[in-house]
Amino acid sequence: MQSDFPVQSLIEPLRRQLTERRFAVLQAPPGAGKTTVLPQSLLPLLSAGQSIVMLQPRRIAAVQAASRIASLLGEQVGQTVGYSIRFERRVSAKTRIEIVTEGMLTARLQRDPELTGVGLVIFDEFHERSLQSDLGLAFVLEAATLRDDLRILVMSATLDGTAVSRLLDNAPVLKVDVRRFEVQIEYEDACRLYRSQGLRGAADFIERGQYLSQAFYKALLSAVRHTLQRTTKDILVFLPGQGEIRRAATILGESLTDLPVVPLYGELSRKEQDEALRYDPGRRRLILATNVAQTSLTIEGVDAVIDSGFERRQRYDAGSGMSRLELMRIAKDAAEQRAGRAGRLADGYCLRMCSRSEFDALTERTPPEIAEADLAGFLLELRERGASPDELCLLDRPPAAALSRASKLLHELGALTDDRITATGRQMARLPLHPRLSRMLVASLEAPRGPRGQKESSDSQNGLHEAADLAALLSERDPLRFRPDEPFTADLQRRIDWITSQRERNASERLVRIADSLVRSVRESGRTTREQAEIQVATPETPAGIAALLALAFPDRIAKRRTSQSSEYLLANGTGAILNEADPLRESEWLVVADLDTQAKARIRLALAADATDVVREGSVSIRRVMRPVAAGFQIVEEERIGAITLRSRVLRSDEADASMIIDATLSRICEGEEWTNDAKALSLIQRVECLREAGFDDLPACDTTTLIAEADRWLRPFIGPTGTISEYSTPLFSRFSTEQRRLIERLAPESIAVPSGSLIRIDYAIRPPVLAVKLQELFGLIETPRIGDGRIPLTLHMLSPAGRPVQITNDLRSFWTSTYADVRKELRGRYPKHPWPEDPLSAAPTRKTKRHTG
Structure with a gap:
């Protein structure tokens, strides 16, 4: 073993803490050796026959970590150290250190709640706070209550060690002191690379809300040229996703012909990933990477980082009822980690493609996935375990609204009944897929009946292979998305035909391997009970049969063309979506949509043609x-x-x-939310009350949709006129509150608030925390962030330019004045010279007017 890893100074203290307390937290910066050195160093703690399981957040990191540890031991992967990732496992009877991705651990704990044979579980890079890592830690803590010889170590570079320590029974937090190489950080506004070209930085980098603009790539080229002059080794560029990497590689490759451009992201083949990670001192490279390079991975030879400042994060989109990868600004903790990649082995350089003031406006920490993600898989795993979210040891509680959506979907899929898991749900939970896709695979086992009522037993006849191909396609990147040799179509049947052709050619294609692995998983899981009502589908060998299976997975995304000549479709969840005008799928009246680009006008990215017999089944109408x-x-x-x-x-x-029908019809419209947009006063009341309740004012009656529906007879029915109509809804809603409660709402959550300039500014309660959008000059002299709710609820300030455009978002006004205002002033006073930009904003008079009128 190498002896120059900084973490080695903590091996003995760590062994002692894990022996005495069982739990420990380690904070160590990148390069300290925690991932490669500690697992083998902690083997002596284990009893005979026990092993170490170490979690990594990404497949590429798990494979590389296993390779590096095996190399230090002088062995091949699969001997002392091995790995298990989705659809691939390399271990043997000799393996004592198994590196796994997070979903693999929770699946193992579902089968074996005591984690038999494991003596230590290491959570590496825990600061990424994925949903599966949070759930895995909660399950391992439960296992530790059943076994007194199970140890837990949580490791990270930027971890909030105190919070994790509390979760681990106040476990000790050990820190590694490492000599940090200096990384010179430069911001765009300091070197002025592209603002001289008329670009304003990040404000010009996004188009249509979710894409990086041509201006960004123009700026990136300038940034690369600038960095090439300042450094001598490989340059690592952080970009949001695979699409941006492909486009950047094309643009940069055409202009920088002497510089090899190397992509690095999770969907590359193993050979391509190894090539990207292989350092050649005689050849300088430009490495374009996603967040896979932000932690865990060791990329030698990099002395410079260009940080785009963007990432794609999985977030639930309430408007469409589904999750999507959303383009977002990164948080400061992510930016610090990216910059650190330039100083792993020597002094380095980092260029951030934003101004200093834009950087200062970033949030401090990346929110945990549990706060933003689709929780359907999370809830299904809990229900299989017979647990509820309230019973788990979690750092953050899952949002109630997200759990409600997840529960609704799982009930629609037949995985839950009255919040209890069904036989179908248990089988779904055993498959390494989103519940939608596992539902489709389970349904494919419902073999069609022969002419005499006897079951067809062949997998090719009962649709399992077709369903597995479809599940593999939908769980991975679209294989036809970036193929310039043929026009794009959303038709999933084309993808199914493609994967079939790959199999027939015996091609070593990842999607084929995944589909074949899914077939094995479904066969192994088996059908444990037949208590689920049998589902009738067409013979699944035909495209129509496949559409019927897909409709079981996506019942809310069944779509019908609005008119015979239209390319617009209405989805069952109420979302409207359009299909490309030239797409042959337009010939189909019915579609089952598997993927949407959910912008202002949702576009269908993946779908199957269907007909009414595919989508109309018992219980769906x-x-x-x-x-x-x-x-x-x-x-x-x-x-x-x-x-x-x-x-x-x-x-x-x-x-x-009769009269009852008239009233019920009116209530139906209201309960479906069709009326609130017509009554702004009612909508404002609902939002204000829910904001107060979230802040702890639980004595106020709830105004969420579920409660209003359940109590509609009491609060609404008395106000419905004899013709079954009602003129407005604020009066009935206010009737739910006492006079004292109404006064309390007006005091704690006013519709508007006075700012120092004297203006009365309306508060937007549709967003949490509530937003106060106000021109910057109107806040001069105000030190602290305005609060409502007796000081419990800070308002998020959207500080506007004189033209009414956002220039800063903050919930810490004092910090803005002291650390960021000077940069904003420098940037905007030239653009708005008629407006006051005092050096000391706290002593200046607030105003809505120009300097001429303030005299």
Whole structure:
């Protein structure tokens, strides 16, 4: 073993703490050797027959860590050290250190809650706070209550050690002192590389909300040329995703013909990843990487980093009812880690593609995934374990709204009934997929009946192979997305045909291996019970049958064309989406949509053509009665629907519609949220009350949709007129509160607040924390951030330029004045010379006017 790793000074103290306390937390910067040295150094703690399991957040990091440790031991991977990642495992009877990705650990704990044979679990790079790492730690803590010989070590470079220590029964926090090489950090506004070209920096870098603009790539080229002059070794460029890397590689490769451009991201082949990580002292390179290079990976030969300041994070999009990778600014902790990659082995240089003031406005820490992600898989794992989120030891509680959405989806998929897991749900939970895709695979086991009622047993006949191909396609990157040799189509059938051709050619294609692995997983899991009602689908060998299976996975994304000549579709979840005008899928009236680009106008990226027989099944159609105004008053219309899609409708005769139906039809419209947009006062009241309740004012009656629906008879029915109509909803809503409570709402959550200039500015309660958008000059003299709710709720300030454009977002006004204002002033006073920009904003008079009018 090498003897020059800084973490070696803590091996004995760490062994002692893990022996005496069982739990420990380690903070060590990148390069300290925690990932490669500690696992082998802690083997002596284990009893005979026990092993170490170490978690890594990404597949590429797990494989590289195993390779490096094996190399230090002078062995091949699969001997003393091995790895297990999704769809791939290299271990043997000799393996005592197993490096796994996070989902592999939770799956193992579901099978074996005591984690038999494991003596130590190491959570590496825990600061990334993925959903699976949080869940894995909670499950391992439960296992530790069942075994007194199970130890836990949590490691990170930028970890909040105190919070994790509390979770681990106040475990000791050990820190490694490492000589830090100096990294010179430069901001765009200091070297003025591209502002001289008329660009304003990050403000010009995003187009259509989710894409980096041509201006960004122009700026990136300038940044690379500048960095080439300042450094001598490889340059590491951080970009948000695979698409940005491909585009940047093309643009930079055309201009910098003598500099090899090397991509690095998780979906590359093992050979391509090894090539990107291999350092050649005689050849300088430009490495374009995603967040996979931010931690864990060792990339030798890098002495410079160019940080785009952007990343793609998985977030749930409430508007479309699904998760997506969203382009976002990184947090300061991520920026520090990126810069640190330039100073692993020697002094380095980092160029941040933003101004200093833009950097100062970044949030301090990347939010944990549990706060933003789709929680369907998380909740299914808990229900299989017979647990609830409240029972787990978690650093952060999952949002109630996200859990509610997850529960609703799992009930729709048949995985839960009355919040209890079903036999179908148990089988779904055993598959390493999102619950939607595992539902499709489980459904594929429902073999079609032969002509005499006997079951067909062949996998090729019951659709398992087709479903596995489809699941593999949807769980990985689209294999046809970046192929310039043929026009793009959203048709999933083309992808299914492609993967079939790859299999027939015996190609060593990752998607083929994944699909074949899924077939084995489904066979191994087996059908444990038949208590689920049998689902009738067409023979799944045909595209129609595959669409029926996909509709089981995405019941909320069944889509119907709005008109016969239109490229616009209505999804069952109420979302509208459009298909490319030239896409052959436009010929299909019905689609099942698997992937949407959910911008202002959602675009269909992946879908299968279907027909009514694919999507209409028992239990999928609901009956709704709605009230429609007509010249003579109103009509009650009975509709057969799949979600928001109307299949058939008929007008009820007068002798069929009674007063109760009229009231129920009105309530239906209100409960579905169709009326709130017509009554701003009612919507404001709901948002303000919910904001106060989230801040701890629980005595106020709830105003969330679920509660309003459940209590509609009490608060709304008395206000409905004899014609079944109501003019406004704020009065009925206010009736739910006592006079004292109404006064409390007005005091604690006012609709508007006075700022120092005297202006009354409306507070936006639709966002949490609530937002106060106000021109910067109107806050002169104000030191502390305004608060509401008796000081419990700080407002997020969107500080606007004189033109009303956001220039800074902060919830710490004092810090803004002292650390950031000078940069904002420097940047904007030339652009808005008629407005005051005093050097000392705290002693200046607040104003809404120009300097001429303030005289």
